[in-house]
Amino acid sequence: MVTRTRATDRALPTLPTGGGSIATLSTDADDLERDLREAIRGEVRFDAGSRGMYATDASSYRQVPIGVVLPLDDDDVRETLRVARSHGAPILGRGGGTSLAGQCVNTALVLDFSRYMGKVLEVNVEERWARVQPGTILDDLRDIVRPYGLTFGPDPSTHSRCTMGGMIGNNSCGVHSVQAQHYGPGPRTEDQVLELRVLTYDGVELTVGPTSNEKLERIIGEGGRRGEIYRGLREIRDTHADEIRARFPDIPRRVSGYNLPSLLPEAGFDVAKALVGTESTCAITLEAKVRLIEDPAERVLLIMGYDDIYHAADHVVEIMTHRPLGLEGMDNDLVEFMKLKGLHTQYLDFLPEGHGWLLVEFGGDTVEEAEARAREAARALEGTTEHLREMQVLVSKEEQHRVWVVRESGLGATASVPGMDPAWEGWEDAAVAPEHCGDYLRDFRKLMDRYGYRAALYGHFGQGCVHCRINFDYESREGLDRYLAFIDEAADLVLRYGGSISGEHGDGQSRGTLLPKMFGEEIMDAFRRFKRLWDPDWKMNPGKVVDAYPPDTNLVLGAGWTPKKVKTHFAYPEDRFAFQNTTLRCVGVGLCRRKDGGTMCPSYMVTLEEKHSTRGRARLLHEMMRGETVKDGWKSEEVK
Secondary structure, three states: OOOOOOHHHOOOOOEEOOOOOEEOOOOOHHHHHHHHHHHOOOEEEOOHHHHHHOOEOOOOEEOOOOEEEEOOOHHHHHHHHHHHHHHOOOEEEEOOOOOOOOOOOOOOEEEEOOOOOOOEEEEEOOOOEEEEOOOOEHHHHHHHHHHHOEEOOOEOOOOOOOEHHHHHHHOOOEOOHHHHHHHOOOOOHHHHEEEEEEEOOOOOEEEEOOOOHHHHHHHHHHOHHHHHHHHHHHHHHHHHHHHHHHHOOOOOOOOOOOOHHHHOHHHOOOHHHHHOOOOOOOOEEEEEEEEOEEOOOEEEEEEEEEOOHHHHHHOHHHHHOOOOOEEEEEEHHHHHHHHHHOOOHHHHHHOOOOOEEEEEEEEEOOHHHHHHHHHHHHHHHOOOOOOEEEEEEEOOHHHHHHHHHHHHOHHHHOOOOOOOOOOEOOOOOOEOOHHHHHHHHHHHHHHHHHHOOOOOOEEEHHHOEEEOOEOOOOOOHHHHHHHHHHHHHHHHHHHHOOOEOOOOOOOOOOOHHHHHHHHHHHHHHHHHHHHHHHOOOOOEOOOOOOOOOOOOOOEOOOOOOOOOOOOOOOOOHHHOOOHHHHHHHOOOOOHHHOOOOOOOOHHHHHHOOHHHOHHHHHHHHHHHHHOOOOOOHHHOOOOO
16 A cells, blocks of 8 residues: 655745745645646656655755656646646756756656657758757757758757756757857857747747747737737836846856846847746746757867966967867866776876866868868967967877766766765856956965865866866855855856856756846846746746745755764765765766666666666665655665
């Protein structure tokens, strides 16, 4: 006999409703589950194991959902929202669950699109666009269009498992955003989106994109809910146009905030682009029409070694004049951390002499053409700075792959380093204009030193976006207060350089409360108006981006965190002698959710089930040890 836990027994937190007000969630989980099972053909999961596995993403946050729905199609999504409305249940759309700012967890009904709604619906090679469902894996789309010499420009390091819906929600970028900047419409996902078909919480389905003045007037004149939304968007534009132009930094990696600049006349009143980056706080994406760009058949990698990462960053602007496809940076700490962890150390010999490196990728129709471009750039750059120690051109695909593995391992390499305190997300993707990157990094290092923090620095230096994981103390009130003080100063620092608090990972909960620093109260009010237009009841992923939960709440750990002590055969000395700390080694990036390539994770490849991924198992063991959602310990059927 299975005993179900009713939502009224779960001590669910109150939910932000915008404007500082609070609403109490009173949804009865049993009734909601029953009505969903009657209404949809997809899967409905309210068991403790499923809720526990979806309580975290790749961030430092944890919120147990009310339940999980895996919709089969658009009709299931419509019915799910209809039933949710009847119960007043919040909604969260989710793809691969690899978000890093807490936007992919909530006390809500989670719609996981990654299992059944992942089809590439249409590809137009001549006009270079594709239509995709929200659960489409980025690499699946790229594999389909690659034979035609095309690709989707942005590509996060999670490209083998992140979904197009998630990229749209996050306004994702990635290594080859440089390629999209030089040879496409722009670096961010918003630049690639031509049209979206979306569904609002109150059941309105819209196809949105660029809107001419004539079309805008016609839509408003037709009235109804659609006309109301467009009228409100026009009012936001007309009221705040000057402040929007003044407040949004014109840099490649401005991801923070809602994309209000897309509503300006010079941007074509593009409602689709305005919705990109809203992190499931405004509407659910049912389908997207996205732009494709030319993709060189061959690639060659130029690796440049410098005295340190700061001088490497100083050189970025000059390197960008050679129009590479990618330009990444990483420092010596990242390499040292990999050595301490024994992670891909056999690949480190491919790095030239130095203590900071830039990886510069060039393309061409043939290997010879790509290599010629790389060597031409190397000759032109030689001697342009005394801090450049050595350069190396890698032509072999296998050797290039090994170096990219080193760079893409950054997050995992810096998470749990032997002999060091655990490192966490929390301030990991600020961006500045590339010409300021070196000086920003110097000041950022001084700030970390003053707080006693240490982190490896790496990221998309060609566009001024810096990644790191910092050894924040999330387990004591004193540590959390120091963390809050640090991110407050870190925000001031990046804004002094005219940058963006987020350059790729989004705002979510990590950075939502910092947005007033960046945009001011007038734009924050415009953000609230924008969200309320789409989501009047404030039920779409509440507490994220706008009027967000404070960054020191809903943490996986939190003040007073004490791992449960249990008797185990192994001692786990690298995890402070606590098995529960071992369950936190999974950083949540979902590499085990790949559908092909390598041996991880074969059971997931067959089932496409989160519980059969290594991440799902780690999360379930963590929830078992917490004993809050999964309460039966090792006797739990979910754990079994």
